[in-house]
Amino acid sequence: MEHPATEHACVFGLGWGDEGKGKIVDLLCPAFDYVVRFNGGANAGHTVVVDGQRFALHLLPTGVLHEGVVSVIGPGVVVDPVKLLAEIDALAARGIDVRPRLRISERAHLVLAYHQLEDQLSEKAASDTARIGTTARGIGPCYADKMKRAPAIRFSDLLHDPGLTARVREIVTARCNALRGLYGSDGGLQAEDVLETVETARTRLADCITDTTALLHDGLAARRRILFEGANGVLLDVDHGTYPFVTSSSTGPHGIGSGAGVPPVRVPRLVGAIKAYATRVGAGPFVSELNDETGDRIRVCGHEFGTTTGRPRRCGWFDAVACRYSVRVSGATDVALLHLDTLGGFPEVGICTAYRCDGVTLTTPPADAARLLRAEPVIEFLPGWPAELRAVRRFEDLPPPAREYVRRIETLIEAPISIIGVGPDRAQTLVRGPLAEII
Ligand code: IMP
Numbered sequence: 001m002e003h004p005a006t007e008h009a010c011v012f013g014l015g016w017g018d019e020g021k022g023k024i025v026d027l028l029c030p031a032f033d034y035v036v037r038f039n040g041g042a043n044a045g046h047t048v049v050v051d052g053q054r055f056a057l058h059l060l061p062t063g064v065l066h067e068g069v070v071s072v073i074g075p076g077v078v079v080d081p082v083k084l085l086a087e088i089d090a091l092a093a094r095g096i097d098v099r100p101r102l103r104i105s106e107r108a109h110l111v112l113a114y115h116q117l118e119d120q121l122s123e124k125a126a127s128d129t130a131r132i133g134t135t136a137r138g139i140g141p142c143y144a145d146k147m148k149r150a151p152a153i154r155f156s157d158l159l160h161d162p163g164l165t166a167r168v169r170e171i172v173t174a175r176c177n178a179l180r181g182l183y184g185s186d187g188g189l190q191a192e193d194v195l196e197t198v199e200t201a202r203t204r205l206a207d208c209i210t211d212t213t214a215l216l217h218d219g220l221a222a223r224r225r226i227l228f229e230g231a232n233g234v235l236l237d238v239d240h241g242t243y244p245f246v247t248s249s250s251t252g253p254h255g256i257g258s259g260a261g262v263p264p265v266r267v268p269r270l271v272g273a274i275k276a277y278a279t280r281v282g283a284g285p286f287v288s289e290l291n292d293e294t295g296d297r298i299r300v301c302g303h304e305f306g307t308t309t310g311r312p313r314r315c316g317w318f319d320a321v322a323c324r325y326s327v328r329v330s331g332a333t334d335v336a337l338l339h340l341d342t343l344g345g346f347p348e349v350g351i352c353t354a355y356r357c358d359g360v361t362l363t364t365p366p367a368d369a370a371r372l373l374r375a376e377p378v379i380e381f382l383p384g385w386p387a388e389l390r391a392v393r394r395f396e397d398l399p400p401p402a403r404e405y406v407r408r409i410e411t412l413i414e415a416p417i418s419i420i421g422v423g424p425d426r427a428q429t430l431v432r433g434p435l436a437e438i439i
Pocket of ligand 1: 016017018043044045132133134135136137138139140231232233236245246247248281282283
């Protein structure tokens with residue numbers, strides 16, 4: 001492996017999203033020329049602070065706040081232009097014009113009103129046990145169109161398709177019929193509204209639309225450094241996650257090839273982010289979940305409420321079974337363990353080291369949600385540590401039980417923990433090993 005300061009990297013989630021990836025991307029950004037989103041859409045959420053004001057970014061790559069960085073939305077991202085323009089406008093109101101440094105792939109699909117409508121209606125129609133608890137951002141329906149090769153609008157069409165208006169009308173008519181047939185309602189969907197969205201996207205985003213695959217390959221040839229920013233998390237991956245309670249994209253570094261057009265082999269530094277405890281939003285199995293006061297305390301201390309939907313997150317002990325699996329699937333070379341401070345003050349802290357299911361002990365997650373839902377956690381308790389970690393700046397200065405906790409997790413997940421978060425600020429980050437030279 002090359003020195004981390006010269007190699008391309010990917011930051012991604014090892015859990016069910018919300019691991020704090022944005023903070024790590026933000027820390028690494030100054031060492032990179034491009035920051036690239038390759039999966040997901042406005043279902044992701046990351047809060048940034050500008051001039052003391054908080055902004056929730058969903059679609060813009062975290063790099064947009066760094067002037068020297070080109071932010072790229074790759075072919076694998078599904079882009080809601082209304083949400084994207086709202087984020088651009090919110091930053092412009094603070095005097096930050098991100099459009100000159102934003103590039104959107106011609107190959108990326110647009111998420112339009114009919115996708116969101118279908119997301120909402122299908123969730124409403126699903127039984128309590130089948131409901132996924134999506135973010136209702138139209139992610140699944142848009143990816144489904146792509147996989148079905150249904151008529152769809154991509155950013156290249158905004159620039160090059162002379163028949164776009166007629167095509168949008170045809171798509172909307174077909175969708176209204178399909179929605180009425182499936183759900184008994186078309187939600188009042190109007191072709192004129194969709195056309196207005198498409199036209200606004202064309203006029204306001206035209207300068208950002210380009211062949212990002214060529215752009216990145218030119219960057220690789222010129223030895224520019226590229227940072228890939230995964231959205232969601234490996235446990236929500238459509239192939240490797242807790243299906244069907246997953247999102248619809250490839251959320252780990254394996255998604256870089258399909259989602260950005262860059263062979264993953266070109267990206268050696270793979271930084272997987274995970275919190276020192278587990279959280280999940282939406283439905284689906286969560287073996288180490290704490291439905292008690294301890295879970296409530298983690299939620300309150302860790303401010304565990306969704307950036308995208310505001311929903312309270314489900315909380316539980318660190319799940320080493322699930323995390324070791326994500327490390328294996330993703331090939332994480334480094335792990336960023338965040339929110340260690342949130343666990344401060346507990347007399348003891350738990351780690352889920354195995355699952356008990358149908359009388360068998362499992363150390364790797366079963367594939368089916370039904371078995372996962374039946375599984376009981378095997379919890380190993382370690383001594384806790386005093387409440388305050390936020391002033392600590394070096395691993396060696398952490399209280400011994402906190403160090404022991406980190407080392408035990410490293411052993412269980414079989415990957416080095418190179419970054420430890422002890423608070424929300426940039427400075428509240430401890431870095432061990434080679435990454436210390438670029439953070
Ligand atoms: P969708 O991606 O909106 O289709 O939602 C599918 C599932 O993934 C739901 O349980 C969502 O709550 C969850 N999800 C999607 N993106 C994120 C994320 O960035 N953080 C946390 N959960 C997410």
